[in-house]
Amino acid sequence: MERKRHDPRQRRRILGELDGIAARQGGVVSRAQAYATGLTRGELRAQVRARRWQRVWSRSVCVHTGEVSVLGRQWAAVFEGGDRGMLDGESSLVASGLKNYETSVLRVSVPRGVKPLRGVGLDIRRTRRWSADDLVATGVPRTRVPVAAVRAAMWARSDKQASLLLMMPVQQGMTTPEHVGRALLAVRRDRRRELMHAVVDDMLGGVRSVGELDFARECRRRGFPEPDRQVVRRGKDGRYYLDVCWDDFGLVVEIDGIHHSWATSVVPDALRQNEVALGRATVLRLPLLGLRVAADEFFDQVERGLRDGGWCAAA
Structure with a gap:
């Protein structure tokens, strides 16, 4: 049973460090990050029991008890996916700044071999398409916009939504038709491959809606x-x-x-x-x-x- 206790000065240092991490992550830190600062499992549980913090799914905590921000939920979703999880598809597009589009479920892609977790509002899936080269270097871990647009179109509920998800990032200046086209070349098999090629061809010809x-x-x-x-x-x-x-x-x-x-x-x-x-x-x-x-x-x-x-x- 865990018995370790920190003196008040150490505890203030640890909590200050956690506040700094949380400030960059929408108020959320992973349990692994918390333990890496020196916080014990007992101290983390005590913060939650005292209702100073709140759990976010199974691997994260929010360092306040108000509404968890969009950014905080995005980080928490990635933490649920493990060390190599990244937001993907339409969730990645929204995290990258896509406007006038909402999604109620956060999609996270993980490599094959990782056991997906479950949670309300989460969609964590193993994919053979996972690649570290697709990861954006800053901010919440997510796929690059052209890759996210192509995958969002592949996973869309309808052909109309697929076309929209390919075109909106270009329309909003987040990427270019050329970059989307290059990302599409990596797709060898998909039921919407022909449709996606047609949409990109039209965008290269100047279509923007x-x-x-x-x-x-x-x-x-x-x-x-x-x-x-x-x-x-x-x-x-x-x-x-x-x-x-x-x-x-x-x-x-x-x-x-x-x-x-x-x-x-x-x-x-x-x-x-x-x-x-x-x-x-x-x-x-x-x-x-x-x-x-x-x-x-x-x-x-x-x-x-x-x-x-x-x-x-x-x-």
């Missing part, structure tokens, strides 16, 4: 000429981008995602459309919902706009 991706595919299917994407124009207030345009036929299509309904976007969008219209181009607006429930009607309008601009379909 799921709406643009769907639009480009539908244009090809209907035999429309290949449009230009994310074209830069200059207005009185600087540069702006057009989603899709055919300069030769004087047609612009703006694909409206949910962000176009935000108050901060309404005025800039209207000014941009007016500027294009004053340049004698026809501007069509295509909400993402339109791609889901009225695609034929919207693409009939696109075809009419192309024909009015002088395009003739091949016989």
Whole structure:
């Protein structure tokens, strides 16, 4: 039975050291880290019993009793995976700064041979794809963004979500289509491999949203000429981008995602459309919902706009 006790000065030193570690890890330390500072198992249990600290799953403690932070939970999830655990997939993307995306379960990858643990809100899995080369050098242990994006797409619940998880990190400037493509080359077998290659190919061609991706595919299917994407124009207030345009036929299509309904976007969008219209181009607006429930009607309008601009379909 453990009998060791520290004098008050030693105890203050140990607790101060633990506070410093916890400050970098969202208020959480692993049991191994706590014991490495000299804290005994009995002292750790006493802190928890006194309700100064709280357990986080089986291998970590939080050095306060308030709500455990997102960062703290991320660190605790990695500690559950052991010395070689790392956040992976969508959990890694969120930890790297992905915005406007939430996940309720933390995915941790460990090498084969490691016994996965279980916990509410945890998904710890052995994978043959584990590699130390994929680890980000700073912060919470996690896979690099391009690798995380590819794996998140592989593990997604649907093809639509897979496409979104490939494209959002590029859209938010966290990585590039080229880096995602290189990470994808390491995938030899997967049921979504063909889909992921198609998405990356489209991103390399300039697509930056799921709406643009769907639009480009539908244009090809209907035999429309290949449009230009994310074209830069200059207005009185600087540069702006057009989603899709055919300069030769004087047609612009703006694909409206949910962000176009935000108050901060309404005025800039209207000014941009007016500027294009004053340049004698026809501007069509295509909400993402339109791609889901009225695609034929919207693409009939696109075809009419192309024909009015002088395009003739091949016989």
